[in-house]
Amino acid sequence: GAGVSQTPSNKVTEKGKYVELRCDPISGHTALYWYRQSLGQGPEFLIYFQGTGAADDSGLPNDRFFAVRPEGSVSTLKIQRTERGDSAVYLCASSSTGGPYNEQFFGPGTRLTVL
Amino acid sequence: GNSVTQMEGPVTLSEEAFLTINCTYTATGYPSLFWYVQYPGEGLQLLLKATKADDKGSNKGFEATYRKETTSFHLEKGSVQVSDSAVYFCALSSGGSNYKLTFGKGTLLTVNP
Numbered sequence: 001g002a003g004v005s006q007t008p009s010n011k012v013t014e015k016g017k018y019v020e021l022r023c024d025p026i027s028g029h030t031a032l033y034w035y036r037q038s039l040g041q042g043p044e045f046l047i048y049f050q051g052t053g054a055a056d057d058s059g060l061p062n063d064r065f066f067a068v069r070p071e072g073s074v075s076t077l078k079i080q081r082t083e084r085g086d087s088a089v090y091l092c093a094s095s096s097t098g099g100p101y102n103e104q105f106f107g108p109g110t111r112l113t114v115l
Numbered sequence: 116g117n118s119v120t121q122m123e124g125p126v127t128l129s130e131e132a133f134l135t136i137n138c139t140y141t142a143t144g145y146p147s148l149f150w151y152v153q154y155p156g157e158g159l160q161l162l163l164k165a166t167k168a169d170d171k172g173s174n175k176g177f178e179a180t181y182r183k184e185t186t187s188f189h190l191e192k193g194s195v196q197v198s199d200s201a202v203y204f205c206a207l208s209s210g211g212s213n214y215k216l217t218f219g220k221g222t223l224l225t226v227n228p
Contacts, residue, residue, distance in 0.1 A: 033215060042204050042218030104216060106159040
């Protein structure tokens with residue numbers, strides 16, 4: 001079946017602009033995660049959704065970052081007033097229930113470049 | 116807080132060589148441990164996992180044993196292939212209410228024919 005998909009695959013924007021990154025999880029997966037991967041680093045946790053609610057947003061770096069999942073499926077990560085330091089690959093993952101033994105399936109990522 | 120430290124790369128081996136990539140962790144409680152792999156041009160995929168002390172995870176000839184006494188989860192393979200060339204990430208999930216993953220920095224493995 002279809003895996004996790006993310007759009008766009010690449011996004012180039014100018015400093016100060018607003019961007020939206022989309023994640024389509026595996027159908028039926030209730031848990032959804034966003035991570036950010038900077039060059040040469042491992043992914044870092046941003047936010048976790050269980051259903052429609054953000055159960056843990058402790059990884060969001062500041063209030064320019066926001067994410068929604070209004071119907072418990074597709075999620076959008078929104079970044080306001082982008083800065084050059086926001087440049088990274090943004091990864092989305094989903095799992096069936098969010099428990100400790102449930103594998104997280106990752107999407108291919110969106111590469112964001114802020115000029 | 117939780118952290119994962121893994122062997123700095125890059126690692127370059129000849130085909131059929133023995134592979135070890137070291138991984139140690141710091142975590143509260145009893146974490147689950149994972150190795151993820153990222154092949155060139157592809158997304159992260161789970162390679163293997165272990166959920167409690169002394170468990171051994173294995174897949175595709177790779178193995179890792181959860182060692183609580185040394186807080187380690189080293190990845191090993193007896194005979195690597197060119198197709199194993201990829202970036203390998205050690206990760207942990209320490210439970211709580213969301214099971215988010217904490218990753219190491221990744222180790223680039225290149226296997227030459």
